[in-house]
Amino acid sequence: MMQIQVNTDSNVSGGEGLADRIAGTVEARLARFGDYLTRVEVHLADESAGRTTGADKRCMIEARAAGRQPVAVTSHAATIDEALSTALGKLDTLLARDLGRRDQHKGSASIRTGAGEDGAPATTIEHDEGEAERRAEPGLPDE
Numbered sequence: 001m002m003q004i005q006v007n008t009d010s011n012v013s014g015g016e017g018l019a020d021r022i023a024g025t026v027e028a029r030l031a032r033f034g035d036y037l038t039r040v041e042v043h044l045a046d047e048s049a050g051r052t053t054g055a056d057k058r059c060m061i062e063a064r065a066a067g068r069q070p071v072a073v074t075s076h077a078a079t080i081d082e083a084l085s086t087a088l089g090k091l092d093t094l095l096a097r098d099l100g101r102r103d104q105h106k107g108s109a110s111i112r113t114g115a116g117e118d119g120a121p122a123t124t125i126e127h128d129e130g131e132a133e134r135r136a137e138p139g140l141p142d143e
Contacts, residue, residue, distance in 0.1 A: 001034075001038075002027070002030070002033075002034050002037045002038065002039070002040060003038065003039045003040070004023040004026050004027060004039075004040045004041075004042070005039070005040070005041045005042070006018075006019040006022045006023055006041075006042045006044070007041065007042065007043045007044070008043075008044045008045070009044070009045040009046065011045065011046035011049050012044050012045065012046050012057075012080065014080075018080075022042055022044070022084060023042075025084065025088070026040055026042060026061075026084075026088065029088045029092065030063070030088070030091070030092070030095070033063075033065075033095050033099065036065045036066060036095075036099055037063055037064065037065055037066075037095075038064050038065065038066050039063075039064045040061065040062070040063050040064070041061070041062045041063075042059065042060075042061050042084070043058075043059070043060040043061075043062075044057070044058070044059055044080055044083075044084075045057070045058045045060075046058075047076075054078060055076040055077050055078055056076070056078070057076065057077055057078065057079055057080050057082070057083045058074065058075070058076050058083060059074070059075050059077075059080065059083035059084045059086070059087040060072060060073070060074045060075075060087070061073055061074075061087045061088065061091050063091060063095060065095070065098075065099065068098070071091070071094055071095070071098060073087050073090040073091045073094060074087065075087035075090065
């Protein structure tokens with residue numbers, strides 16, 4: 001179960017309505033990582049204290065996956081929604097790469113040699129009848 005906490009500084013207005021909307025957006029965008037994430041913290045700030053000076057809204061998101069170090073991303077934009085959207089995109093990419101590595105082990109199938117059922121590299125040869133036959137790669141010992 002993923003917990004989502006939204007924190008704002010004193011210069012960001014919106015209260016509970018903003019926090020609920022942000023939490024819903026975060027939950028929807030990170031739903032595919034729901035089994036891995038335990039907690040997501042969103043920190044929103046207006047770095048120019050209400051003055052409009054361009055990309056002065058900051059969104060920092062910290063995500064904690066079970067059994068892993070927390071990861072964080074930051075985005076600056078002209079609006080809170082833009083900063084949130086960009087930060088969520090960065091976090092999605094970071095989590096996909098980080099959690100994807102978790103399942104990769106030395107010796108697993110690669111894009112160059114698909115491992116067969118026994119783990120040995122194999123090639124597939126098509127016959128005229130449309131049947132496929134698996135044969136061991138030339139030069140590799142049969143086990």
